[in-house]
Amino acid sequence: QSVLTQPPSASGTPGQRVTISCSGGSSNIGTNSVNWYQQLPRTAPKVLIYSNSQRPSGVPDRFSGSKSGTSASLAISGLQSEDEADYYCAAWDDSLNGRVFGGGTKLTVL
């Protein structure tokens, strides 16, 4: 059972906008910033969003992040087939004194 809760799956058609949620608590998302990682099949994870809504250089602006209270969301607009991957949220947890990841959401592009 992950500290951060994500839906196990999400799907959309090419061009569509999809959102992935990440629910936490006061000791993690409620207090600290959220990062999002994308893991393509058989590859290492890659950071998509950091500090709730910041995109590292090279990440398309189709990807956006937001945070409200103890929840965060990742939105992907103009869905493309290459977006089919696993997505993870992450944050520092003050109670656990460590980083926590969500369980991951498998995105399928129909």
Added chain:
Amino acid sequence: VQLVESGGGLVQPGGSLRLSCAASGFSFSIYEMNWVRQAPGKGLEWVSYISSASGGIFYAASVKGRFTISRDNAKKSLYLQMNSLRAEDTAVYYCAREMSDSIGYALDYWGQGTLVTVSS
């Protein structure tokens, strides 16, 4: 930037293993580093963090007391000493660089991972 893990393999329950991560292409000594693992078919699990000068170290509850993170800045290397290994430690272990700026932080570069299998 390149991170290359090594040292994985098959080990019996209760055994030990030392993972290494060789860094190149950046100033290793000024970056904080992490180990993250992924069990077969499962999600990501953060394992441990070490600050640039080794003054700050944190562990996940699942490995605390059994694993030890360390680094050698002169050798540009990160290590994870794993003792009292259990079947549930079976996973691909990634080393990851932590970048931080005025806005926040992120694990911005990851190695390709090394597989640790704990089985009799």
